[in-house]
Amino acid sequence: xxxxxxxxxxxxxxxxxxxxxxxxxxxxxxxxxxxxxxxxxxxxxxxxxxxxxxxxxxxxxxxxxxxxxxxxxxxxxxxxxxxxxxxxxxxxxxxxxxxxxxxxxxxxxxxxxxxxxx
Amino acid sequence: xxxxxxxxxxxxxxxxxxxxxxxxxxxxxxxxxxxxxxxxxxxxxxxxxxxxxxxxxxxxxxxxxxxxxxxxxxxxxxxxxxxxxxxxxxxxxxxxxxxxxxxxxxxxxxxx
Numbered sequence: 001x002x003x004x005x006x007x008x009x010x011x012x013x014x015x016x017x018x019x020x021x022x023x024x025x026x027x028x029x030x031x032x033x034x035x036x037x038x039x040x041x042x043x044x045x046x047x048x049x050x051x052x053x054x055x056x057x058x059x060x061x062x063x064x065x066x067x068x069x070x071x072x073x074x075x076x077x078x079x080x081x082x083x084x085x086x087x088x089x090x091x092x093x094x095x096x097x098x099x100x101x102x103x104x105x106x107x108x109x110x111x112x113x114x115x116x117x118x
Numbered sequence: 119x120x121x122x123x124x125x126x127x128x129x130x131x132x133x134x135x136x137x138x139x140x141x142x143x144x145x146x147x148x149x150x151x152x153x154x155x156x157x158x159x160x161x162x163x164x165x166x167x168x169x170x171x172x173x174x175x176x177x178x179x180x181x182x183x184x185x186x187x188x189x190x191x192x193x194x195x196x197x198x199x200x201x202x203x204x205x206x207x208x209x210x211x212x213x214x215x216x217x218x219x220x221x222x223x224x225x226x227x228x229x230x
Contacts, residue, residue: 004161033216042122042207042220043162056216091161104169105152105211105218109161 002026004110006092012116013082020078021113025094032075033107034067035091036060043091049075082117089114120145122208124221131198131228139193139224141182141208149210151175151184151191152218156205165193165206198228 005024013019025032030051035043046065048056051072061067064082069075079086093107125140143149153165153175166175171186180195191208208221 031216040222042209042222043218045217045219048216058217093162104213105150105167105209106164107162107218109163111159111161 004092004094004108006110006113008113009111010114012118014118015084016081018078018080019082019115020076021090023075023092023110026108029094029096029108030072031095031098032069033093034077035093037089037091084117087115087117120149120210120212120219122210122219122221124208124224127225129224129226131226133200133228133230134197137195137198137226139206141191141193141221143189143191143210145210145212147212149212152209153180153182153193154207154209156207158204162207200228200230202226203228
């Protein structure tokens with residue numbers, strides 16, 4: 001168990017550019033989540049995958065954001081035409097197969113990708 | 119909507135002091151409640167959870183009791199250590215949903 005891995009750790013980009021982040025979950029976990037965290041705030045939910053299916057998306061996820069998990073393993077989050085307001089820490093988390101209350105909400109988080117849009 | 123409110127930090131304590139970090143919630147249903155911790159340079163980790171009223175979650179000397187009547191889930195520890203210095207997040211999830219709703223976090227600084 002190597003934990004949830006995110007790449008890159010830091011990304012600096014200019015406004016208007018596209019960026020893509022990668023998340024490798026814990027290998028046996030079928031649930032994968034993306035969150036966004038700005039300074040002084042708690043993580044905010046963006047989207048959720050069960051295997052390769054994207055089952056839930058937040059209203060925060062504008063049309064410029066797209067997430068994929070093509071083979072039910074790693075996931076990518078792409079932001080097109082970045083804006084300064086996109087600057088944040090982007091967190092990925094994974095979880096094993098749900099078994100009711102015992103596993104509900106028990107997520108394993110990566111260290112995040114810090115995005116700075118200049 | 120569903121939300122979590124935490125006391126603002128930083129909370130600054132000396133080693134072996136008693137810790138309380140307040141957390142209250144608003145939810146449309148009956149949530150499960152969580153405390154997550156983020157140590158410097160690391161990802162968030164689940165510290166403890168409680169799934170129904172009057173449940174007490176505990177781990178590493180930390181405790182929190184699910185109080186439905188006061189919609190609270192305060193985190194306590196009887197004697198903090200320097201290694202407890204971190205940011206603590208209170209969170210909730212509604213049964214059957216996948217979205218964890220987090221509070222803003224409370225930074226704890228423990229000095230020797």
